[in-house]
Amino acid sequence: MNQESLSMNAVSLNQKENAYTVSELTSYIKELLEASFFQIVVEGEISNYKPSSTGHVYFTLKDEKAAISAVIFKGKMRNIAFSPKDGNKVRLKGSLSVYALRGNYQIIVDSMEEIGSGNILEMLEMRKQKLAKEGLFDEDRKKTIPFFPKRIGIVTSPTGAALQDILQILQRRNPKISVVILPCPVQGSEAAAEIAKKITIANTHALCDVLIVGRGGGSLEDLLPFSEEIVVRAIAASEIPVISAVGHEIDWALSDFAADKRAPTPSAAAELASPPLEDILELLEQFKENFERSMSYKLDYAKALMRSFTAEGLEMQFRTIEQPLLQRFDDAKEDLLLAMQYHVQEKKQALNMIQTQLQALNPLSVLERGFAIVRFKENKKTILNAQDLKLGDEVEILPFKGLAEAKISQIQKREVR
Amino acid sequence: MAQFEKQLERLEEISASIKKSDISMEEALGFFEEGIQLAKKMEKDLEKIETKIQVLMNAPVRVEDKPELDLFSLSAN
Numbered sequence: 001m002n003q004e005s006l007s008m009n010a011v012s013l014n015q016k017e018n019a020y021t022v023s024e025l026t027s028y029i030k031e032l033l034e035a036s037f038f039q040i041v042v043e044g045e046i047s048n049y050k051p052s053s054t055g056h057v058y059f060t061l062k063d064e065k066a067a068i069s070a071v072i073f074k075g076k077m078r079n080i081a082f083s084p085k086d087g088n089k090v091r092l093k094g095s096l097s098v099y100a101l102r103g104n105y106q107i108i109v110d111s112m113e114e115i116g117s118g119n120i121l122e123m124l125e126m127r128k129q130k131l132a133k134e135g136l137f138d139e140d141r142k143k144t145i146p147f148f149p150k151r152i153g154i155v156t157s158p159t160g161a162a163l164q165d166i167l168q169i170l171q172r173r174n175p176k177i178s179v180v181i182l183p184c185p186v187q188g189s190e191a192a193a194e195i196a197k198k199i200t201i202a203n204t205h206a207l208c209d210v211l212i213v214g215r216g217g218g219s220l221e222d223l224l225p226f227s228e229e230i231v232v233r234a235i236a237a238s239e240i241p242v243i244s245a246v247g248h249e250i251d252w253a254l255s256d257f258a259a260d261k262r263a264p265t266p267s268a269a270a271e272l273a274s275p276p277l278e279d280i281l282e283l284l285e286q287f288k289e290n291f292e293r294s295m296s297y298k299l300d301y302a303k304a305l306m307r308s309f310t311a312e313g314l315e316m317q318f319r320t321i322e323q324p325l326l327q328r329f330d331d332a333k334e335d336l337l338l339a340m341q342y343h344v345q346e347k348k349q350a351l352n353m354i355q356t357q358l359q360a361l362n363p364l365s366v367l368e369r370g371f372a373i374v375r376f377k378e379n380k381k382t383i384l385n386a387q388d389l390k391l392g393d394e395v396e397i398l399p400f401k402g403l404a405e406a407k408i409s410q411i412q413k414r415e416v417r
Numbered sequence: 418m419a420q421f422e423k424q425l426e427r428l429e430e431i432s433a434s435i436k437k438s439d440i441s442m443e444e445a446l447g448f449f450e451e452g453i454q455l456a457k458k459m460e461k462d463l464e465k466i467e468t469k470i471q472v473l474m475n476a477p478v479r480v481e482d483k484p485e486l487d488l489f490s491l492s493a494n
Contacts, residue, residue: 181472
């Protein structure tokens, strides 16, 4: 049918006497091509894969001898079950479209599937199992990545973005780490042997403390050298700890399994290999503070212990022993005094009482109260009973003071109660 | 820098030892001096490090050849 319509149009073009305008010509071409290549199936390799900000994706489909532009509109992306990348071999279904304004043509993709990689994955899986059986991926083979390497070796392409990323991150995080670049191709037929050789050279000449082996993102085929046996074996044999950093996070290679550490990206590998200088300095500072704090604590404690042995401290200690003894002594003294005083007081009182009693017995004290003693002048005997007297007896009267003489002129009886 | 890691380990040991309550003052002082000196030495060592970014130049290269290293700069590429 295409043949027929083509010849029909050709006839009509030839019969036209005047020249075509560009629009007319393009319009014919558009009609011709779009009708002829509607809903076709094409196989090729993706290259220059470019998602745009609008959500549409542009790329070139190519084989060894030719290339054609292609576009997947945003809405059609859901028909695609894998993440297309440069280098993917694909089979796509779509229609040819001519863009009149630019005079070019492209395939508008309806759906697309990956071809060929199924075989690669199968091959990789078999190789992985074989190498695993040999023990190359065993956990107990893994070496520790040094905390602070002095020199990092990088086995990668000297012109790749991966190297730039790694160097930038190392410079930013820790400018005290040196770098040795072991340049090698990272894709193509010679890559694997070169990568393996550079790993061996780094070991033979002890060029670094840790090795980063890797490259940036690429198609499954591009990453294949890192899955080659020779590379996997070189990594497994490396005395220097190896960080494998192949492609993006979703990518992998068998080198990841043999390496001592797998980094999701080259940038991540740089981070794994380099402790931030700031953190290290901070750590050292903390240690110093720590030591000083511990020591001053110890010294304070010792000083506190020694304080009790200074003159002052000893005096204080002696006081604490002496104090209760002094107290007891004081108390005893006090008790003694009190007891003595009590005793003396008692005696004094007794004495007073006797004195008062004596006072009462003293005849003078009676006289003091106005009584008087009457006695015979002759024999000085006190007259107790008037009956002993006779009229005319001479008596002496002794009041409190002085002495009087008298003659008895009358005598009477008086009852004594 | 295996040396550096060993030194870090030593700092950790010292830090643990000096905190123990049953060590003598002499021992504590010994640890303290060693620790402070080691930390200061490590800081000085860090300061002194001069770094280089080099690239292996030999091409073609055999494993046993003595590596020729040259300074590498991104701009040169």
